[in-house]
Amino acid sequence: MKEQKSTDVRMEGRVCIVTGADSGVGFETSLQLAGNGAHLVMVCCSRMLGEQAKTKIQAAAKGPVDLILADLSSMDEVRKLARTLLDRYPKIHVLINNAGLYNTRRIVTVDGFEAVFAVNYLAVFLLTHLLLDRIKESAPSRILNVSSKGHQFGGLDLNDLNWKKRKYRGLKGYGASKTAAIMFTRELGHRLKGTGVTVVAAHPGEVRSNIGLNNGIVYRTFRKLVIDRMLQPTSHAGAAMYYLAASPDVESRSGRYFNMTHLEKPFPRALDRSVARTLWLVSEQLTGLVAPSTPA
Ligand SMILES: NC(=O)c1ccc[n+]([C@@H]2O[C@H](COP(=O)([O-])OP(=O)(O)OC[C@H]3O[C@@H](n4cnc5c(N)ncnc54)[C@H](OP(=O)(O)O)[C@@H]3O)[C@@H](O)[C@H]2O)c1
Structure with missing residues (x-):
């Protein structure tokens, strides 16, 4: 594995939202943010898992830690989440769209x-849009979309x-959702140029x-016996995501894709701007941000 970059920048006074904060990459990223003074807002699906994770994070936190519940597979719940966030936080400095599934x-x-398309992509599209004005008002601010090499x-x-x-x-x-x-x-x-908001996508490492542990016994056994042996601890991903959320070096890299802390070119199929523009229009309709067009 390439040597990873790190930063000494702390996050005091910065409101940082992390979705899927109770487990894996999201938990470790939250731990890093809270340990570096951020005002952490954990978004979790399960009250029990969310509370358990919050207790652990609070023990290391140097700033406030809040928990908000939302099932991001439901676009109504994404809207409700956005309303809650806008009501509670006059500033939103960092949004980490991490929640995901396989x-x-x-x-x-x-x-x-x-x-998978709904949670890994449509919820990201909708939540980001609903929070975007607040994120712009809070600039310099940052959006980190946790994608995957799996694109x-x-x-x-x-x-x-x-x-x-x-x-x-x-x-x-999975590949479709992460390509999107x-x-x-x-x-x-492209659209945020000149706003002071940096948006990046990242593979958090393996x-x-x-x-994937929500799947059947065959997949879970394969995961445990074969795949897990090749994987790194989740703390590696947390450190990398913290760097992307905090480091000034990332500010000028808006629109780019990182493999952990290193810039990388995504696979060609993710680079087609005309597909990206069409996907944007379709996503606006699917998420109800604009009314579906009706034939004249
Ligand atoms: N692990 C890797 O090697 C790897 C590699 C590339 C990319 N990624 C990406 O990293 C991100 C985090 O995944 P992870 O590996 O840390 O997996 P994880 O341990 O399963 O964490 C996923 C998080 O997303 C949450 N989540 C799933 N469905 C949700 C829903 N409907 N509403 C709200 N939250 C939901 C989970 O909540 P619950 O705990 O309640 O299920 C959990 O907190 C994902 O976007 C994943 O695609 C991971």
Whole structure:
């Protein structure tokens, strides 16, 4: 593994929101932020897991730690979360869209979306949009979209974002969601030029988290016996995500993709701006940010 960069910059007075803060990459990133003085806002799906993680983080925190519950597979819950965040926090300096999942089979959300696409991408798109004015008012500010090297698996099809026409494959479904997250980051980077808001996407490393453990026994056994042995501790990812959230070196890298703390070129399929623009328009409609266009 390449040597990773780090920063001495502290986060006192900075309001930092982390989704999926109770486990894996999100937990370790939260620990780093709180330990460096941030006002940490943990967004978690489960009250029990959220409270347990909050207790551990508070023990190391040098600033306030809040917990807000939201199931990000529901676009209504994303809206409710955004309203709560806007009510409570006059400034939002860092938004880390980290929550994510991996499914081996197609599962459909309450809104009728394929679940991995909904949580890993649509919720990111919607939450970021709903908070964007506040994030701009809080500049210099930062948005970090936790993507994945797994975007290399592809799978993004603008004509079948919900996997109704194709057989669902875990790696492809995951790849599609992470490709979409990188495309969104790149497009948002263009649109945020001159605002003082930096947006980046990142692969957090290959680390031993709980991702995928919601799947069946065959996958879980393979994960435990084969994959986990090759993975790093989640603290590596937390340190890298902290660097991306805090380091001044990242400020001028808006729209870019990092492999941990190093800039990397994403796979070519994530670089197509015309696909990114179409995806943006479709996502605005899917998330209800704009009304669906009706034929004249
Ligand atoms: N681990 C790796 O090697 C790796 C590599 C590349 C990218 N990533 C990315 O890193 C991010 C974090 O994953 P991880 O590896 O740390 O996995 P993890 O340990 O499973 O953590 C995922 C987090 O997302 C939350 N989450 C999942 N579905 C949610 C929902 N519907 N609403 C709200 N929160 C939800 C989980 O909540 P619960 O605890 O309640 O389930 C958990 O807090 C993901 O975006 C993942 O794709 C991880």
